[in-house]
Amino acid sequence: MLGRIIAQKRREVEELRVGLDIDKVSELKRSKHPRNFNHTPNRVAVIAELKKASPIKGQLCADYNLPDMALSYAENGAAVISVLTDKEFFQGSPDFLPEIRTLVQLPLLRKDFIIDELQLYESLLLGADLVLLIAAVHNYPRLLDLTVKCRELGMEPLLEVHDREEVKKALDLPVGMIGVNNRNLKDFTVDIKTSLKLAEYIPDNIGRVSESGIRSAADMRLLGEHGYQAALIGEALVTSPNPGMKLRELVNYDQG
Numbered sequence: 626m627l628g629r630i631i632a633q634k635r636r637e638v639e640e641l642r643v644g645l646d647i648d649k650v651s652e653l654k655r656s657k658h659p660r661n662f663n664h665t666p667n668r669v670a671v672i673a674e675l676k677k678a679s680p681i682k683g684q685l686c687a688d689y690n691l692p693d694m695a696l697s698y699a700e701n702g703a704a705v706i707s708v709l710t711d712k713e714f715f716q717g718s719p720d721f722l723p724e725i726r727t728l729v730q731l732p733l734l735r736k737d738f739i740i741d742e743l744q745l746y747e748s749l750l751l752g753a754d755l756v757l758l759i760a761a762v763h764n765y766p767r768l769l770d771l772t773v774k775c776r777e778l779g780m781e782p783l784l785e786v787h788d789r790e791e792v793k794k795a796l797d798l799p800v801g802m803i804g805v806n807n808r809n810l811k812d813f814t815v816d817i818k819t820s821l822k823l824a825e826y827i828p829d830n831i832g833r834v835s836e837s838g839i840r841s842a843a844d845m846r847l848l849g850e851h852g853y854q855a856a857l858i859g860e861a862l863v864t865s866p867n868p869g870m871k872l873r874e875l876v877n878y879d880q881g
């Protein structure tokens with residue numbers, strides 16, 4: 626699956642090479658004020674994901690309305706909104722980012738499979754404040770190029786890892802946030818224990834984000850006990866009959 630996704634991204638980068646208006650980038654870089662993710666100490670914030678579909682499970686929510694969902698995330702305590710911009714596998718769209726940016730004041734994470742600097746320029750033009758970079762997809766020199774470029778453009782990289790080797794790689798990069806993905810990218814099983822196990826290898830001065838498979842207040846409390854500052858949550862929210870109420874339950878995880 627990951628191979629198919631990356632092959633699709635290569636095709637999209639070729640389209641960007643022809644269509645992206647690079648001249649707009651330096652202009653925007655000067656004028657744009659990024660929205661920062663400021664987390665409260667000793668609390669696990671929620672990065673709420675706009676996730677219409679997954680490549681494994683297909684469509685997650687039939688009556689999914691993107692603007693309503695974004696507004697309900699903002700009203701119910703999300704710290705950041707994660708916007709899936711991949712069309713082919715997640716039924717997202719790059720157009721979602723500017724649309725959501727006009728609706729809410731929260732920082733926006735561009736969630737896609739970034740393989741080229743051109744996608745970083747595009748992310749800036751679309752209005753992203755944070756960008757996901759996946760350690761499993763790149764060797765160290767390439768990750769270094771991408772994280773440095775991301776920062777030069779005024780966006781915050783969220784460096785995603787899956788195991789201890791990738792944590793080591795991430796710690797040699799100029800990143801302030803590491804995202805531990807609980808989803809195994811080989812067999813797509815999800816286990817929150819991945820975050821719990823890897824927490825001790827991430828120093829306190831680096832923000833810890835746990836990604837995938839987080840469903841309950843009990844999960845949030847476990848992440849808090851392991852020093853996580855944020856949880857990236859998609860499916861549990863979009864499949865809930867009341868995503869706003871579900872989000873509030875997760876945000877107020879210690880008030881049960």
Ligand SMILES: O=C(O)c1ccccc1NCC(=O)[C@H](O)[C@H](O)COP(=O)(O)O
Pocket residue numbers: 626674676679680681682806808813815836837838839857858859860861
């Ligand atoms: O969500 C998937 O099925 C998936 C498959 C292949 C690669 C990545 C995938 N998900 C990306 C994500 O990291 C999640 O959307 C995100 O962490 C939220 O996870 P969840 O709360 O489990 O929806």
